Amino acid sequence: MTTYTQTIRAQKREDTDRLMNLIGRISVHLTLTILALCCLVPLLMILSASFTDEIALTRNGYTLIPSEFSTAAYELIFRSPTAILRAYAVTIFTTVVGTIIALTLMSMLAYVLSRPDFVFRKPLSFFVFFTMLFNGGIVPYYILMTQYLRVQDTVFALLLPYFVVGFYVLILRTYFAGLPEELLDAARVDGASEWRIFWSVAIPLAKPALATIALFTALNYWNDWTTPLYFIRNADLYPLQYLLYIIQSNAQAMQIQSSVGMNLGEVPTQTARMAMAILATGPAAVFFLFFQRYLIRGVTLGAFK
């Protein structure tokens, strides 16, 4: 008898547990769905607007489904697609080359800083750490780049700023410091040089940390629009994000203009601006969807070693 009530009770408890579980899961899914929609809907609006007839867009406003389908905006842009293609080339170049160089520099610096037998470990670590807390500000930065390094209007201006990021160096240093000292000693006993130890032992073991930093650095390069804002005047060197910024802000400048009674050349229409945004972000988004699992695998790779 007791066993029976016990089973009933257990059953009940299980039921409520299951119910709570279900409610919890539904609420989590609901929240995530809403969040996902918040991200997706604006993108879909832009996509729809770029395929809408200009006049219909002005008349009906933004809708999720084009009120009057038209590809005029894309035709307008593809009449001279050089600007967008060039911007893609610049962005891809800085992202790939910049990430490779930055990763090499930062991992070498971090490895050295992680070695207890390095004499200048403390002052050099402090030097890296200090730049995280304090920087000279924008004007000294500008003077350094333009008057001492003289890299304005070159691709180096786009590459240099993210070569060594203090925070990433510290993350890498911590990771390198966590590697078992015995492994490095073993390599040394086997007669490996410092270079050999770094490239053949430390680097392969640090793959998970390197993958994470590589992802961050690549995103920095891909999304960077402030560096070109300060240092790039040559339109051939505009990266993608900056090109978008320029297109949007030129349209805004025109509005200021007309408010003081001046008129300013031609500015792409609303739909053309939307089409431009789709062309600039679309392929990147698709690439990300495609490579996402490799990226995640890369990040967790070696975690079980």
Add this chain to the structure above:
Amino acid sequence: MTGRYSRRSFLKGIGLAAAAGGLSLSGLSGIKRAAAARRFQDLPRLIYIFPGGAQPDVATVQDALSEYMAERIGATIELRAIDWGAFNDQIGLINASAENYDLAFTAPWTNNYYSNVDQEYLAPIGDLLPQLAPNYWASMTPETWEAARVGGDIYAGINQQTFVKPFGPYIRADVLEAIGAAADFNGLSSYDAMSPILAAVKEYVDNDDTLTHVTYYLDTIMVAENWGFDPVDGLLVVKSTDASAQVQIFSETDEFRQGAELVRSWLEAGYAPNDPATLGSGDEAWAAGLFAMRVSDIVKPGGNAEAESRWGVPVASKAIAEPLLTTGSVTATLNGVSSVSANRELAVQFLELVNSDPVFYNTLCKGVQGVHWDWADEAQQLIKPAGDAASFGDTGYAPNTDWMYGNVFNSYYTDPTQVGAWPETAALNRSARPSPVLGFTFDRAAVDTEVASVAAVVDEFANPIRGGFADPATAIPALNEALQAAGIGAIRDEMQRQVDEWLAAKA
């Protein structure tokens, strides 16, 4: 066989000759350019920075301008256009880092003239102008030059353009004809008198398939100039007829209440959309043919032709506000000389050239004759795109910002309907009533905090009144109360003190 051979050799010969000709031609122009470059090498090179997109063919124009300048003032020029979106940031950094340049576009609305003077980024040129740029100096009245004076000296050259910007209504010509109110429209002298016309237009709009509203927005009616005030700074205004220059708070005047009530009644009558934010910019809505009027916009000579090219329909317009010359309208477009420039005198001489020599100025504005433009009618100063280019935009050089470089009254017309607009505008500039505080600029430094909190109040309370979205009977007292709480009284007192000081110094 021989015939074939000879034909082939003949063709080959032509090809060779053509190639040789091409070679010698390009060789010649190359030599010529090298010689020109050598000649220019020893001359100082002025760097001129201004906002605008990069023009593909800027090098040709730069060479032509340099050659022209080398002969006259012994200097050459480098044109540095910075994209609109980046101009303000980049010129700020260039100034702050004392990077070398000679001339830059400056104004109260971009590359701020007053803060540039404050930070000593611009060189004082008040003494140099009459001396080195006599024609330019004489082309404007002393009162006009006063507007560019800050704290005793002039730090930039004024670009003569449409200084006087009287506001008034624009209406589509077809609508005006259909309602048969042309005589009434052309006789308008106040906004109150516009109500019957608006009612007729509303009726027309209701029976039309494309048009949705009479007008896109109403808030421009509430600009202070429409009611006879000089908007010295935000809501602080001076009546244009008040020689004693009493500073008033615009929202406390009878005119403001009158205007607000008018705007409110028009919005309630359905003349404008209740939710203009979703309609995008006004131009696009106009081009889409949704509106029949603009109730209040800048009316100027040649304005109808400009409006037609922007909106695609013929329009009529009528100025209602009295033409008034204010500091703000004169200093809207300036070119300053950098304080780090080693060639101050040459820079001022450049200002003389660009403001008084039509050939030089138009080369900068429109490009090189025969390469970028050709005369359509030289007697009328009318030009057309060079060669078989369909528009100026296809010629490789068309910045289309004449007002940025110098005296726009010297610029060639690009549209037959514009011919004659410049002398009319110049006459309008001369006939305008100078504001009692023309030349005065308000130094906000002492009341910075109040200015910031007042701006927040204006956004929240004043803008709905301007658009007609709030009932003036309750909203205006609420606005004035909030303004007082934000410290507008202190700003008014400070401005009045500065105005009195300025008047005393002038007398």
